[in-house]
Amino acid sequence: MDTYKKPSPEIETPAVCRSCEARHGGICSTLTVSQLVELNKYSARRRIDAGNEVIGQGENVSSYSNILKGVVKLSKMMSDGRQQIVGLQFAPDFMGRPFLGESTITAEAATETEVCTFPRSVVDRMVAEVPEMEHKLYDQSLKELDEARDWMLTLGRKTAQEKVASFLYLILSHIDPESDHRSTFDLPLSRADIADFLGLTIETVSRQMTKLRKDGIIIIENNRHVIVPDSDRLREAAGID
Amino acid sequence: MDTYKKPSPEIETPAVCRSCEARHGGICSTLTVSQLVELNKYSARRRIDAGNEVIGQGENVSSYSNILKGVVKLSKMMSDGRQQIVGLQFAPDFMGRPFLGESTITAEAATETEVCTFPRSVVDRMVAEVPEMEHKLYDQSLKELDEARDWMLTLGRKTAQEKVASFLYLILSHIDPESDHRSTFDLPLSRADIADFLGLTIETVSRQMTKLRKDGIIIIENNRHVIVPDSDRLREAAGID
DNA sequence: CGCGTGATTGATGTCCTTCAAAGAGGGTGG
């Protein structure tokens, strides 16, 4: 982590960026060291408690963020209160467009979350300078589009049982990518959130969870902690393939 | 078609592009005349009958297309036959990524459709040369992401009545943008397609259509032709705002 | 301990599906 070799000039990677996931897979991976230093001047780290909106009320509304830790839920609400979660963002995802667009989406921390925020203007300038950065953003939006469309199939055509299994499988594959073995994780969402994500009610989610438990597909501890003995069985229950 | 005037140098806008929607709002609007000429060398126009896949079977699978006319439906299918339409594309939308990605989406002409296809390699090269082109593509993917998420709310939280009204409103706003007045249009989708788009059955779609008709919100002629006397009432029925 | 929030479980209701049949064009061939 501290390979100090200093190619030639006096600039080096900002300390906060060194262990940052975004510096690797994320947006910042497209930047040179000097660009990273520049961006870092204007960036700020923030911690967001579960249930709070990501858009800092004191902060400038027009800002972008990288998720460093935690899970953020993107949701849409109808005027009568009906709500639908339309996406989950994990580290090191980039968030930014959702806020300002015509499409009214709210971003809220599902778990305790840490983000790195930048003023919109600085990032916009860098995007103009660094084509790879826009490419990376484009790439993420395509990934999100794929995920959204996958979820449309889940929402429109799957049974409650398959929906809940699909959700568990989604979390599983984000927590523990490529797991053919026994896995264990904490759910980042409450039952109410899961219901809003799946287009169901809390009660139905609960019932389907206990059914999956009784079928031996999952083991539940403390309401939030889940063990998946065999991810293939979960996949099957989710109607995938 | 053969207006040979030659401004000053020897290049000019290809004839086929002149009246093309994509040259204006679409992807090609970012290109210079010479780039357009270059791209046009490798492009081909194709007519696709309703119900046929957009990916030409004889054509190279890895190709991009602009929609010139008609409506294309993007859909996903489960192994047991359940199907969900995850998006509709209208002229002058660009299509290209859907095919090759990991996410298995099939693109099929909903109506008689005309497309302008390009080999993937040529477009990829141009995207690398022209940052505005990538910007345009990025922009479209963000637009599609918004639409997908809007639809997730529809799929997850709206009633059958609201779903059907939402679909009609979607078509209305694509056919006749900004219409506060009486509008009339042909549905680009069959009842079966509408059902697959809304996550419903054919019968339910039919029932809700007749209900909307009996409530005076729409007038139906010949199963496909729809008249909307008051788009605000339709909006309301769709649960929008 | 009592309270509050979130989750589970049960009883009942309802919206949408499923199954079934009939109606409405549209094209073909006699």
Add this chain to the structure above:
DNA sequence: CCACCCTCTTTGAAGGACATCAATCACGCG
């Protein structure tokens, strides 16, 4: 030109999956 058929759509009756309403449980905290 009309009979026939094919596909798409509509309409009806019955059933089921999920929602709603309501009570209980489980855990954490003052």
